[in-house]
Amino acid sequence: MPFIPHTEQDTTAMLSAIGADSINDLFDEIPAKLRDVDLSAIPAGLTEQEISRLMHERAAQDGQLQCFIGAGAYEHHIPAAVWEITTRGEFYSAYTPYQAEASQGTLQLLYEYQTMMASLNDMDVSNASLYDGATACAEAVLMAVRANRKSKSKKVLVAGTLNPHYRVVMDTITRHQGIELVDLQWDDASGITPVDALAEYAGADIAAVMIQNPNFFGRFEEIDAMTDWAHDNKALVIAVCNPTSLAIITPPGQWGSAGADIACGDGQPLGAPMSSGGPYFGFITCKQPIVRQMPGRIIGRTVDMDGKPGYALTLQAREQHIRRSKATSNICTNQGLLVTAATIHMSIIGPDGLAAVAEHSHANTQKLVALLTEIDGVKARFEGPTFHETVLELNQPVGAVLARLADAGIAGGFALARSPNAEQAKLDDCLLVCATETKTTADLEAYAAAMKSVLSQQQRAA
Amino acid sequence: MPFIPHTEQDTTAMLSAIGADSINDLFDEIPAKLRDVDLSAIPAGLTEQEISRLMHERAAQDGQLQCFIGAGAYEHHIPAAVWEITTRGEFYSAYTPYQAEASQGTLQLLYEYQTMMASLNDMDVSNASLYDGATACAEAVLMAVRANRKSKSKKVLVAGTLNPHYRVVMDTITRHQGIELVDLQWDDASGITPVDALAEYAGADIAAVMIQNPNFFGRFEEIDAMTDWAHDNKALVIAVCNPTSLAIITPPGQWGSAGADIACGDGQPLGAPMSSGGPYFGFITCKQPIVRQMPGRIIGRTVDMDGKPGYALTLQAREQHIRRSKATSNICTNQGLLVTAATIHMSIIGPDGLAAVAEHSHANTQKLVALLTEIDGVKARFEGPTFHETVLELNQPVGAVLARLADAGIAGGFALARSPNAEQAKLDDCLLVCATETKTTADLEAYAAAMKSVLSQQQRAA
């Protein structure tokens, strides 16, 4: 009986203490007609040795491509220490820190995380995580609508350059609460949201404006002008950011003259492996006055009976287990272990290390773009600088090119035709590429060589 | 400066506290002519990301063969929990438990290990490890010579069926102490040491007789008769055993009417990966009366100032740090972490699990031998049962066959021609095979199919 410690004697003794004849008797309150379950379609149990072999075989099927895809999930070097400590039993197998005195490890770590995340965004406060970047955006919208007491409209302007995977989740989650999400069109030449696009909403009742910077195309938005416009028009500003960029790019707290009101995003680049999409974690930070509208857990520092400092969950009156139907969100379990990894990750690489990662990712992407745009049939789609992702336009269908690159062991980028944002999907000859600090010059050259060969073969075939 | 935490300010402040102008000044007692070192031939430092890539590339070069080699190192399933706990910082990065109060974790674990190892061998006491099986055999010889007060001869009879890799190390290590190792020839038909081989030494001054069971050929020695003969002739008995076998095979403490006096071997099968040969660990156990001749560390249970039980190093007066030139051995650092793994491994699989591993390894080897000996040109070399290794005789040069099998992804066994024991090396058409519990029937059949194909190709080629 894997994972069950009972000996026959134990079971017998326990049943007799209970006064039951058999384990089955313990289920006698369940209506008899429910108690006949056929599990024959489930395979028989495997030993650890057997499952180990199976999983190794399955993993081998997936292979290991050289990754040049970004689009919301990024390959970064993760120090070996990060997951070795994160998976220590005391972190890995603990529950939510409801008994604070027996959870000071997790609680202090989360307090440190809140500090780091708030500072990275240059915002006042952070919560202890949401599910992922997409749900963080959805929660940010709901939070902004609650927090903007001046607005009645529940209307939120969303830059069309937002990560489209986030955008669809915002739909799923905000749909039932009368929220209206209005997409702003970007400028076709520059790939950023023109401040003019806002003009038509001047004076209208807008609860919030949401801007991603660097945006999905890797381009820098006019964050100062947009932020000031929003505040002038009594709208809150929701910033969506990649934490890596925040080491070297103006953080949300410094956007415009007053800074963004809420800043959120996905923490994956801070120590979470790409893992086919999860688990990652969503972060959300905000200005102090609206902290009581924040969803999710928050840890506070306090003192014990002896006046000694300690940490505990706080502001729980916002949460579902206290406030129930009036909670700021239904979230309960969050992504604690990923935050544990991120906190250790940030501690190990530090502010300079994170800046170096950002700089090298930027430089590698520039180098890659330079190499690729030398090839006949490849050009940059938008004018202007980018962070660590750039949109390229090919003279051939992107899907087929990516398939050929994959045969050569290269995950070549994200085909914008696959974007769930219909406007973005119109960029159907376009490819979003990303080269992080994990890539060597040889890797970049190998990609360019493969691209050259694929394009010339396709050309010949055509 | 990887791994160095000093900021410039720290360094300056420290130098000024010391009263030195530069770090270099701290080396001013070293003769000047020694202080000019050219390290230019050493490569520049790598980041963790760079070394990680390099090591992955090197690992990939080695590939992963299906392993049917035994001969002293065995592939067994190791529960995932074993190394996850073993590599916890508190075990991994601790020193030898000299400060007992701050090392109760390691010390209690070692006490538990001593208990398990003594019981597995059915001996009175165990030490806390030696380097490996080979050095354990060497130390056992030295110990036996010291312990056998009745003998003056320093002569030890060694069964010729001992693992030849152990045998050569015994030479290296015992050579300078006037020890005479006399090899006994085995019976050519059965592959075991005939008790008759001892007859010529009857009445001679023999310090000890060393017997491996199951022996290097996988065969069972006549342990009872040999043990009784040795004791009748005032010689001590040194047993060499594979710990896996001890779950189902008569343990040394039960050999003959009085049991062996010393039992040793390699602990690798208990949770140590094969790792190209190490780190493994040597175990040594003995009868109580000769414990003071034991080499290596021993942990004892005692009490603290409050009468509470606790653990500490004991009988240290045998060791080099106290007894110096009169110590029982020069060993200091041992193989503690491997013992940690073995203790956790034994705890997780338990006595029934270990017996099951032994039984399945035995059964798989029998199955493999049955499949292989069906092939033209393959037959069993020795008559009689074997544990989990068997010697096969091929009708073709073994080296070439193994090379072809390796091309097919199979490490097919150990060619006895490579034995460092010249007598064993005469079995030059012979192959020692082993199939542990890690092998499925499909694996065994794949090996047999590959062997069949290799042999028939070689035949055609010849």
Place this chain on the structure above:
Amino acid sequence: MTIASNETPLIFEHSRAGRRAFAQAPERSAVGNIPAGLRRKDKPTLPEVSELQAVRHYTRLSQKNFSIDTQFYPLGSCTMKYNPRACNTLAMLPQFLGRHPLANDAHGQGVLSCLHDLQDILKEVTGMKGVALAPMAGAQGEFAGMAMIRAYHDARGDTARTEVLVPDAAHGTNPATAVMCGYKVREIPTDDQGDVDFEALKAAVGPQTAGIMLTNPSTLGVFERKILEISSLIHEVGGLLYYDGANLNAILGKCRPGDMGFDVIHMNLHKTFSTPHGGGGPGSGAVGVSERLLPFMPIPLVLKEDEKFRLATEKDRPQSIGRMSAFTGNVGVLLRAYIYARMLGKEGMVRVAEYATLNANYIMAELEKAGFDLAFPERRASHEFIVTLKRQSKESGATVTDFAKRLLDKGYHAPTTYFPLLVPECLLIEPTETEAKEDLDGFIQAMKDIQVEADSDIDQLRGAPYTMPVRRLDDVRAARQLDIKWLPEKGEAA
């Protein structure tokens, strides 16, 4: 012992400008073509420490936690059972970790096959017709479930249904979720046997009823005996039934929500399927549905076509409620659940429920013999049960909090306290199937000893815990004098 009992400074207090784990990131370099105006000028407050300092700090912090790997953790409703280590090791194979979520399906057949097989196993064991793995925790599974119920009614043009029924014993996520899906919540009372008050329920249902959210066994630790009647009642009025699967461990392989008549169910794979809780998450709230909700399942789903696996998209599932996460949900958690499910196998599933139930009933019987009051003394325990200290608290003044804190001193994590809200001074005790009799006995003895202390030395009890890194913390101060971020100017731990 000292190792962890000293006050641990914050990581920031180890920070010194210019210190760094230099092996871990490249040297700084030029910022290329990013205009100066877009660049950050200040340095964020991330710690500047050496690798050893970080390793030591977080290793020591970890030692301040209770966890399954170190303590018995009978936290009701949370199913704190052993998280097999192999699940972690195998889910972290490099190919799994290194795969980008937008890599093509052809280079993901391994991971997709695992997810597909997991969908199938969960279908069988819950008796549902389809399973989607997208939701990232129980609460998100609830959201997906309620959104499907809403989509179902909407698709039929049945838009007058505005109300969701929720028993008063329900977990807070239930009402919170219903509201997020645009419903009004109507609470249904519990009868004195812990079942839903059937008469009250009958009175509450009507054409406005979109559905009901139940967990069975309920958070009161008892099996809802009238479940089939409830199911008929709700269906008769056109409502649907939602099953909160947080308590699935109690019935795994013994009976199935699908057979009870539920239309949608979420599972907490981080409970029943033993993925670790990680000090707060991540989890996975896979959802299972009945026939009628199949079209509405969240995407992506893993489809199998011609022995190949692929992710279903909006095109495949036009009626889907949509996506719950940017990509494919908490894949790493799903892999752990899959590995665990395969190790259990069909024989193992039912043992989970059996021994979890045996353990709960055993502690319940022993505590009752020792004089503790049970919330529902005439009922069987499911995998958990409730002790109420109402009487004791009157007699001795000892509260549930006092018991909880004192248990920590004795090396046991406290059960869930003050939940469900309707039972006064309650402890919800869930031992799980992976704990051995002698550990249960130790816990029972600890409870008895605390009772003795409550009767003899209440002040001693009130001062607990004594052996943790901190004594009882001031929660009120935590909320009033909000200190939720370290500020450099605050200096040493205040």
Place this chain on the structure above:
Amino acid sequence: MTIASNETPLIFEHSRAGRRAFAQAPERSAVGNIPAGLRRKDKPTLPEVSELQAVRHYTRLSQKNFSIDTQFYPLGSCTMKYNPRACNTLAMLPQFLGRHPLANDAHGQGVLSCLHDLQDILKEVTGMKGVALAPMAGAQGEFAGMAMIRAYHDARGDTARTEVLVPDAAHGTNPATAVMCGYKVREIPTDDQGDVDFEALKAAVGPQTAGIMLTNPSTLGVFERKILEISSLIHEVGGLLYYDGANLNAILGKCRPGDMGFDVIHMNLHKTFSTPHGGGGPGSGAVGVSERLLPFMPIPLVLKEDEKFRLATEKDRPQSIGRMSAFTGNVGVLLRAYIYARMLGKEGMVRVAEYATLNANYIMAELEKAGFDLAFPERRASHEFIVTLKRQSKESGATVTDFAKRLLDKGYHAPTTYFPLLVPECLLIEPTETEAKEDLDGFIQAMKDIQVEADSDIDQLRGAPYTMPVRRLDDVRAARQLDIKWLPEKGEAA
């Protein structure tokens, strides 16, 4: 805190007949053709526990240890520095772990290339002409070294050399090794500056001198200033010089044993090259040799021929002293050392010595200012130095043991105590280069505080430690009432 401070039962006390981690081993099966007479009849005393019980037990036990990952550990002569985690992770890649030692070299080019490169790096950094990686710890390296010295003399027919010189400050392994190699040991005294007493040495050398075993800097924490004179002296009489590399950390990249005239050296890779000590081992005692000892190096060695790597055997090296282990030595340890060496690189090597020396001299300076007596106040510290409490112990009665135990209470591992034997009441303090100034300051403060306590409350000091899982242990009883194995009949921890 409670987590680890409770008495932890032995794993055997969790054992119950028939309990087992069933996922971890196949079911029992028939024993095939093994005759009944050869089979074991009794069941060995291995614990019968569940997987959770084993995981919990050993996780909790681990928490009772001090370690580098949790504490400052200034254990002189032991070089307890940070063990980079990547070294462990990368040395445990599955291909490395899964390779059988007798697999052919063609399927081991990856691991062999690492070992070969390591040989080269160690040659460069020690200034020796050849390096062999076979020895499995320092003491075995010493054995290999002395066996080579003997083989050298023997090969020249120079068999009258029966004596090995060893300074009185030497580590116990030195004399023990010399004896294992068949030599007599002659002790050489130390002068009042901590150098070898050169006059005494001159008087001791002669045709009977096989060689001398030195460590430089010595275990007294000072650099042997007359090293070049010593080297000439020994070589003049036909002896060879052995370098005990335990203290290599002090001079790494700064100066080289080869340049000092040593003929053979062992390195403790588990010290200088930062492989973990694992609570006692494993280590690696790689040896480096001068030109004249090249033929005698232990096998296997890794050879590079035509860009391929292979292991040298007896055939390649007929004069070799032979094999030290069944296979290739502690390969996993060697991989860790290689990874560490590559991460340091040439720039990093020298920094090791520099900052290790800076740290030691800093603590020495501060302790001296605080009134502690240094064994050699006029000398620079190397990477370690000695404080003697002789005066204090007379004044206050406080011993080195008292200081050591009280340091534990303050969260610091004790320095090495009572070694080297010739300095009374000594503490050998080695901080290593990976500790930060503020941690050194904390240690210095702790020493001062203990001194205050020694002067004010000696009884309090003598009772230390107070915060460990146990208080001071009775070593005498441990040796007299030998209890080195748990017996079922002993029952509960006695």
